[in-house]
Amino acid sequence: MVNCEKCRNYETEKCIYCEHFDRDLDDYYEPDEELAQREEELQKAQLEACVVGTMETDVPAELADTIARLTQFTDRKHFRFPAVYCGQDELIATDGVTLVRVRQHVPAQLIDKYVLETGPGTVKLAKHYPDNIIPKCHEFLNIGKSNTKFVVKYDEIFNKASLGWGHIELTFADLTIAFDKDRLLKALSLLDGCQSIKVYWPAENIQAVLFEAGNTEVEVLVMPVRTRS
DSSP: OOOGGGBTTTTSTTGGGSGGGTSSOOOOOOBOHHHHHHHHHHHHHHHHHTEEEEEEOOOOHHHHHHHHHHGGGSOOSSOSSOSEEEETTEEEEEOSSEEEEEOOOOOGGGTTEEEEEEETTEEEEEOOOOTTHHHHHHHHHHHHTTSEEEEEOGGGGGTTOEEOSSEEEEEETTEEEEEEHHHHHHHHGGGTTOSOEEEEEOSSTTSOEEEEETTSSEEEEEOOOOOOO
16 A cells, blocks of 8 residues: 555655556656655654653553554544543544544553653653543544444445445445545554454444444544535
8 A cells, every 4th residue: 555645656646547547557656755854854853742741650561552553543643632532431432524433441550641652751741732532532432322223244345345445435325435444454453353343334424333332442433424415
C-alpha cells in the first residue's frame, strides 16, 4: 500500500495513468524521499509544539502499548485532536472521522490527562481539549449502540464487501455503506482476533457505524464516505 501524496508524480499526467489511481494500469509510483523526510520533520516539530508538560511516571507496558496503538487514530495532520485521552478505565482517541474507545485500567495519576506519547519513566502531555469533546465522544458511541445490532465473526464483516475507487462497501440488512478503505481496515485491525464482533448498522448510509468487540473492551466508530454515482 502506498501513499500517493508522497509520490513525486502526484497530480501530474502520470498520476491518472497509474495503477494506484484504482485502475489496472502501469505502476508510476516513485517515492519522494526528500518530501517524506520534510513532512516527518514538520510533523515532529508540530507534535513537540503540542507538548504542555512532561510527567515523570512509569506507565505499565500494556497501557503504553495501547496508547501507542491509539495514536494512529489521533489527528496528527491538522493537530486538532493530537492526543489520547486517559479517563476512568478508558482510553479515547479521535481524528474527527474515526473514534476509538478502549476499556482498560488507567493509573490515578493519568486520569483526565491527554497523552501524546510515553517513554521510559516519562509521559508527554497535551493541553486539555474543550470540555464538551469527551462527553460528545460518549454521546456518539451511545447513539451508535442504538442502531440495529449484528453479531458476527471478524471475517464475516466482509462477506458482502465490494471495492470501489479508494473505498470499500459493506452491506448489512440490505443497506450498503461505503467507507474509506484504508481508514476502515486500520480501524478494524483493532478488532482482529476477537471471537465475535458487534456491528451496529444504522438506517441510513450517511450515518456512522459502530464496531464493538464481543467483550466490549474495544469500540470503533467510523464515518462513511460519499461515492461516485
